[in-house]
Amino acid sequence: MKKKKMHAMIMVSGLLLGTQALATGEDPAMLAHTCAGCHGTLGASAGDSMPIIGGQPKAFLVQTMKNYRDGKRHSTIMKRLAKGYDDAQIDAMADFTSKQPWVSADQKTDAKHVEHGKILHTSKGCAGCHGATGVAPAPNTPRLAGQYSEYLYLQMKDYLNDKLTIPSSASVMRGMLKGASDDDIRALAEFYASNK
Ligand code: HEC
Numbered sequence: 652m653k654k655k656k657m658h659a660m661i662m663v664s665g666l667l668l669g670t671q672a673l674a675t676g677e678d679p680a681m682l683a684h685t686c687a688g689c690h691g692t693l694g695a696s697a698g699d700s701m702p703i704i705g706g707q708p709k710a711f712l713v714q715t716m717k718n719y720r721d722g723k724r725h726s727t728i729m730k731r732l733a734k735g736y737d738d739a740q741i742d743a744m745a746d747f748t749s750k751q752p753w754v755s756a757d758q759k760t761d762a763k764h765v766e767h768g769k770i771l772h773t774s775k776g777c778a779g780c781h782g783a784t785g786v787a788p789a790p791n792t793p794r795l796a797g798q799y800s801e802y803l804y805l806q807m808k809d810y811l812n813d814k815l816t817i818p819s820s821a822s823v824m825r826g827m828l829k830g831a832s833d834d835d836i837r838a839l840a841e842f843y844a845s846n847k
């Protein structure tokens with residue numbers, strides 16, 4: 652009954668699903684549906700500090716969910732949520748989420764901040780991994796372009812706070828951002844946010 656109801660909801664929201672039942676008997680879209688309350692339908696989040704996840708690379712989504720679950724990446728909410736999923740479920744959700752279109756956030760940015768951020772992005776060497784505009788070529792690296800600037804700012808605050816656990820994939824940024832002021836990380840966040 653519950654399953655039937657979920658399927659009806661998914662059909663209504665226009666998701667044309669094949670019967671991609673997993674070995675566990677669960678549907679990846681159904682699993683991902685639990686995320687919609689915060690991350691928006693198909694991962695296109697509507698909130699400032701809630702990141703857009705639809706269209707992020709699969710490898711990044713898998714590593715992030717496991718890092719949250721295993722306590723390797725500081726979080727406020729995601730650790731508790733991620734604990735409910737095993738590797739197969741994480742893989743299925745990440746696969747589904749990564750195949751959704753990326754929808755850049757509709758947000759205002761300040762031209763002066765954006766310009767300052769662009770200079771820092773180049774001079775600090777961020778472009779080496781994140782590309783010229785914040786769309787990374789490597790699958791373990793998230794897209795920054797069009798992400799909520801508030802979210803990006805908060806992540807960089809975490810990198811700057813030595814007391815917080817960040818994944819090994821982020822430790823290089825902790826070093827690179829050392830000494831960056833609050834204005835600098837705001838500017839970087841706004842530069843990425845301004846790129847669509
Ligand atoms: C109650 C709200 C809420 C729900 C439900 C939720 N998330 Fe999150 N998510 C957050 C918040 C807030 C963050 C930022 C990290 C933190 O503080 O927990 C986040 C961060 C993330 C990130 C990191 C994205 C990035 O670019 O760094 C991923 C991936 C993610 N969530 C996936 C999921 C998946 C998959 C689900 C469904 C199983 C889900 N979330 C359900 C609130 C939520």
Ligand code: HEC
Pocket residue numbers: 702714715724772775776777778779780781791792793794795803804806807818820821823824827828839
């Ligand atoms: C060596 C490659 C590399 C370099 C150089 C690099 N990054 Fe990253 N960046 C990553 C990876 C990988 C992640 C994902 C970390 C994780 O697994 O949580 C990331 C994540 C981020 C995030 C969080 C995005 C999210 O959705 O959670 C921000 C913001 C960011 N980088 C900004 C920067 C800035 C600013 C610089 C320059 C000071 C920089 N990065 C330099 C590889 C890099």
